[in-house]
Amino acid sequence: EVQLLESGGDLVQPGGSLRLSCATSGFTFSSYALSWVRQAPGKGLEWVSTISVTGDTTYYADSVKGRFSISRDTSRNTLYLQMNSLRVEDTAVYYCANSYFDSSGFDYWGQGTLVTVSS
C-alpha cells in the first residue's frame, strides 16, 4: 500500500522557518518525482515545488522561489521542504504527492500538514 505521511506543520511567526517532512512507503522511491502542493483555508490547490526522480533537478512556484527548498533522502525514503522567510500568505495545508517518473500528474497524496504563519 502506497503511503505518504507529512509532518512538521506548526504555528510560526512571520519571517520564521519550518521544515516539513514526508515519509513514504509502498512504492519504488527512486522511480517517482515528488512534489509539494498547498491549499490555503477555503481556497483551491496550488503547486509549490517538485524534485526529480534523481534529485538533481528542482522546480519552484514563483511565490516561494528563493525562500523554500525541496530535497529528498533516498536512504530514508523521505521528502523535505525547508521553508524560510515565511509569510502570512504561506498559511495552508501542505500535501506531498508522488508522480511516476514525473509523467502522470500526482498519483498519490499524503493527508496533509497545517502550516500557520501568524503573529
Added chain:
Amino acid sequence: DIQMTQSPSSLSASVGDRVTLTCRASQGVGTYLAWFQQRPGKAPKSLIYAASSLQSGVPSKFSGSGSGTDFTLTISSLQPEDFATYYCLQYNTYPRTFGPGTNVEIK
C-alpha cells in the same frame, strides 16, 4: 504560465445523474492533463491522468477525454460519495497549474 479554467464553478445534481465537467487550458498541453477529487476535509485523490487514463482503483464511472486545450471529466451515475470538488491539473510544463475547481453539490 499556463492558466487553467473550469466550468461550471459549481453545479447541483441528483443521485444517478450523469454530469460532465469542463477544463480549459490557455495554451495546448497535449494530453498532460489530470483530474482530482477532493471531499471536504480530505486530501485530493487522483482520478484520471493523461487526459483519459483511469488511475488504479478508480471506478469506471469516471471517464476523461480531450487534448490540446479542452478537456472533460464525466461521471456516469452520481453516487453520494461523488459529491465533492473536482480539480484539473496541467503537467505539460512548469509551473504546474491547477484549475479553480468545480464543486458538485447534491440537489
